[in-house]
Amino acid sequence: MATSTDRIVKSVLLRASRERVWRAISDSKEFGSWFGVQFDGPFVAGASIVGKLMPTTVDAEVAKTQEPYKGFRFEFAVDRVEPMRLFSFRWHPFAVDSGVDYSKEPSTLVAFQLEDAAGGTMLTVIESGFDQIPLERRAKAFAANEGGWTAQMKLIEKYLAQDGED
Template identity: 30%
Template sequence: MDQLTVMRSIWIQASRERTWEAVTEAKQLSLWFAPGSPWEIPVMEAGAPVLFHHSPNRYHEGTEVVTLRATIEKVEPLRLFAIRWEPEQSGVSRVMTFALAEENDGTRVTITESGYETQRELELTEEGYSFSLENLKAYVEGRELPY
């Protein structure tokens, strides 16, 4: 069966440098990507471990924190940050990529994630990433987070 890929994109009125910080610094990621869910990124280099402690909130069902493990696949400063989620939860290894590009005096951020096997999984993730990108835009632009 062919694997499906999620792709979501948003334009942000901010420099690529500022946006890169928000996408790659653990403390900042924890503020806008599933707010209240801490990230751990000890070092920003390929092969380094990443932990994401997905905490319950109004957009994430459940009552317990779920810790997801990943490995940094690729880092191209100010352009690309990719991580590979470990398959222990889903049985499928997925790669999530943040790509940044200068556009119209701002930054275009595109999230892609490959490895989905069902349309339902894909649709749920698309919705989540749409929320996350709206949060990123608001965070970087200095506005209240919508989600």
């Protein structure tokens, strides 16, 4: 399989209905509880939303790794909300240094795509645009998000398994 420096692609088969997975990714409160962020409002296409990192409520081990970043503020620019199919936003990847103004940098696009699959719903997350990130932080941002999306796929799977709702 070819390796790309511009995009990260992760997929997971979730044992939940498409409707349930859609709520978990498109409702800012639900998204925040598994992802590890508290938002100041709902996700609306074309609007920006501010979030503060808060350790996930789904997994104590992951929550420990998120703890040093607790309260860190960041912004999502919600791109598209296509019910039951696609939710996407732009952000500045691995923007964790409070002394840096990332607003002048290009952002990456994160897309959550849903498809029906045997036994549940296939969720694919694609983050693209890393080749536009400044060279001095590109590799670190890519590596951090590569590992981050692997962890997030496990978190949403665990979140949906715990809530017992279909």
